[in-house]
Amino acid sequence: MVNKLTLSLIQKAHKNHLKWFPTTSIEYCEILSYTLEVPFFFKCDFLQPMGSYCIRGAYFMLSSLDDESRSQTIAIAVDEDQALSFAYVAELLNLAMVLYIHEPEDLTLKGKIAEHKVELKTFPIDANISKISLKESEIMGYLHLNINNSPMIEAANGGSLAIETYDQIPQLRNILLPLSELSLSKGFIHFVRQKHPNCLIYGCCDKKTEKKLPDLDIDDVITVSEKQKEAACIWLLKQHNLIVTPEAASVIAACFSRKLPKLEGVTGTILTERSLPFEKLQRLVS
DSSP, X not given: OOOSXXXXXXXXXXXXXXXXXXXXXXXXXHHHHHHHTSOEEEEEGGGSGGGBTHHHHHHHHHHTSOHHHHTSOEEEEOOHHHHHHXXXXXXXXXXXXXXXXXXXXXXXXXXXXXXXTOEEEEEOTTSOHHHHHHHHHHHHTOEEEOOTTOHHHHIIIIIIHHHHHHHHOTTEEEEEEETTOHHHHHHHHHHHHHHOTTOEEEEEEOHHHHHHOOOOOOSEEEEOOHHHHHHHHHHHHHHHOOOOOTTTTHHHHHHTTXXXXXXXXXXXXXXXXXXOOHHHHHHHHO
């Protein structure tokens, strides 16, 4: 596997993605354009298959395996929001796979994973699923793939998304990124700094996430509360009929936080995921 994030890897990931998956749409937001006094656009990447940008990294990594690797059972420890994308791609490529995740918040996830003929193993939230998956792979003879800090995942999840965004909005001068999704952020930032160094990047997250952030080449971090993220979810639903997760909505919460500096030029953000459990959505709108 590749061990360094580069512009050429990002370009390769983008070409790979276009073979199978759609270019997601751009949506102009009149209200935020008025509020921020700049043209404001959403990049709706939650419209990817399985409702998440994660399909980009899953497909790039798994489709890049050689024939010998594809013939083995593949074991991967993933976050809940990545699981469905990896299961979907495994079925698409006819791969045998075991996914290791923490007990999911979405009670329907297990059934959805099973539909893709992928084995799912769940563990308590404090379990080290990376170590568990590695140990079981050694015992069972699985091919263990580590997706943490993977340049391939970062190139596809963020880098290919950045190329697509700039192809659609070439005049983009400011970008708001959700920092809870580091594979997206790292790849997106790398592309922007290489190809559009004058673009200003504002990372958006809650304070808990901010404390865990690695060193990122961004212009500022805009922190928002859980209540602000949830309010942004409801705002998107009411104003645009869009359903995204609270983490994805952090970028919208930042727009209403009054913490952004005075912006100049075209501004955009990425709406990344719609995999919001029904029970949580029901609670938000009640």
